[in-house]
Amino acid sequence: MSYQEKRSILNMISTLLISGIYFWYIFRGDPTAGMSSDELLYFWGKSILILIPVTIVAKIIIAIVFAVGNTVATREKIPSTDERDKLIELKSLRNSRYMFGLGFILAMVALSMNMSVNVMFVVIVLAGVVSEIVENASQLYFYRKGI
């Protein structure tokens, strides 16, 4: 398995773990119970704003540990990014954007059906996580099957 394939699998796992642990931590004890719409907007805005730096820092740490671990285990230097990597990245990002766009539309549908703001944000966050999984799964597919 190539370095890029291992990295895609690791990114999928870390996305699931980071988001899962973060939202489990945020939602333990049902903090949104009894909140008004304004309070819910404040809660979600804060939660998502904190998630962004948490995800970035966690992913940087995981990437460094993986790069060092892989170099030590395989004694191969980390391959530099070339034209094929960039093309795969672009195609995967396109798939990811389609997925997030679909999630955003679903969130708007939820709002138009008079569902709570909570549902809209849950759908948007899930779309974000799923789109990232789709991006990494696409990378894995293109690296394995060709482009």
Next chain:
Amino acid sequence: MAKHQISNNIRKLRFNQDEMTQQQLGDMVGVSRQTIVAIEKGKYSPTLELAFRIAHVFNLPLHEVFSYNPEDDH
């Protein structure tokens, strides 16, 4: 994935060039070993620029390294 219409004989050319490794060729043309592997297996069609760089390494014209098979279009 659709079958690529571009084939190549890089593997044979490497062998004839003092058994040049994929890593060595990759370093000479500025791509990773994995990309050379993908090109040899027909899993990736290189850009025109990279194709010219590879042909330049073997001192051959482009058409002697890569070939296009139009019958695979259909």
